[in-house]
Amino acid sequence: MSNGNSYRIRASSFGELFDCALRWEAKHLQGMRMPNSPRALIGTGVHAGTAAFDRAQVGGQPISVDDAAGVAVDAIAERIADEGVRWTTDDPNRKEVDKIALRVTTAYCNDVSPRYEFEAVEMETKPLSIDCGGGITIVLTGTLDRARIRAGSHGITDLKTGRSAVVGGRAATKKHRPQIGTYELLYEHSTGNAITGPGEILGINTSGSFQFGTADVHGAKALLLGNDDAPGLIELAAGMFRTGLFYPNPQSTLCDARYCPRFARCPYSEK
Numbered sequence: 250m251s252n253g254n255s256y257r258i259r260a261s262s263f264g265e266l267f268d269c270a271l272r273w274e275a276k277h278l279q280g281m282r283m284p285n286s287p288r289a290l291i292g293t294g295v296h297a298g299t300a301a302f303d304r305a306q307v308g309g310q311p312i313s314v315d316d317a318a319g320v321a322v323d324a325i326a327e328r329i330a331d332e333g334v335r336w337t338t339d340d341p342n343r344k345e346v347d348k349i350a351l352r353v354t355t356a357y358c359n360d361v362s363p364r365y366e367f368e369a370v371e372m373e374t375k376p377l378s379i380d381c382g383g384g385i386t387i388v389l390t391g392t393l394d395r396a397r398i399r400a401g402s403h404g405i406t407d408l409k410t411g412r413s414a415v416v417g418g419r420a421a422t423k424k425h426r427p428q429i430g431t432y433e434l435l436y437e438h439s440t441g442n443a444i445t446g447p448g449e450i451l452g453i454n455t456s457g458s459f460q461f462g463t464a465d466v467h468g469a470k471a472l473l474l475g476n477d478d479a480p481g482l483i484e485l486a487a488g489m490f491r492t493g494l495f496y497p498n499p500q501s502t503l504c505d506a507r508y509c510p511r512f513a514r515c516p517y518s519e520k
């Protein structure tokens with residue numbers, strides 16, 4: 250969202266800026282939208298149900314696994330009603346979407362959540378202003394969507410779901426460092442606590458039998474801040490906002506008509 254030369258950006262979207270900046274600009278500055286895919290709906294349900302379960306634990310008033318499953322299916326129904334879906338024969342149908350989300354949410358609550366002690370779930374953050382020069386300011390706002398803060402080290406655990414979220418027993422971490430780094434910056438800015446543990450991706454596969462895996466993510470905040478030899482991603486982002494040049498990435502795994510609202514008219518994509 251833009252207000253003159255100040256851009257309010259949801260923290261949870263900032264990582265995507267470094268995958269394809271042009272797609273990010275289409276979605277988050279131009280407001281271009283597209284219907285959800287059935288697989289995205291599964292993620293919506295799982296994230297809502299598991300977050301409700303973990304949040305209730307943190308708050309000292311636990312809810313049942315069945316209640317968490319109920320939150321998952323309600324979140325799916327709500328998103329369908331609000332945003333619509335593009336159903337295809339290659340994807341799970343409406344009934345299967347609920348079934349998979351229920352199965353994954355239930356397994357997470359029973360088998361994964363008890364392994365952790367969290368201090369916060371999808372924490373609300375204080376806005377963080379970044380001066381881009383030339384009178385342009387980016388303000389990162391919102392919650393640490395889909396992330397938990399581990400008690401003790403304050404490390405960020407970012408929950409990722411998908412068909413390839415776990416590969417060879419480990420969570421896939423590729424492309425997730427900018428998001429973890431953004432969350433680390435915002436957590437420290439909002440609480441004044443220093444993070445002493447590594448970032449972590451907690452991956453859950455949403456196809457086949459239930460499978461989860463984890464992998465540490467190191468140096469995420471440093472990637473955002475840069476050093477004497479290389480500018481950080483924040484400085485590069487500031488340059489994009491200052492110049493209005495948002496670069497395409499036709500090699501992105503999300504460079505596809507199913508995921509990018511600009512795909513049909515984008516001169517850089519492979520059609």
Ligand code: SF4
Pocket residue numbers: 269270271272497498499500501503504505509510511512513515516517518
């Ligand atoms: S079509 Fe591909 S290159 Fe173009 S904006 Fe979308 S993701 Fe980026």
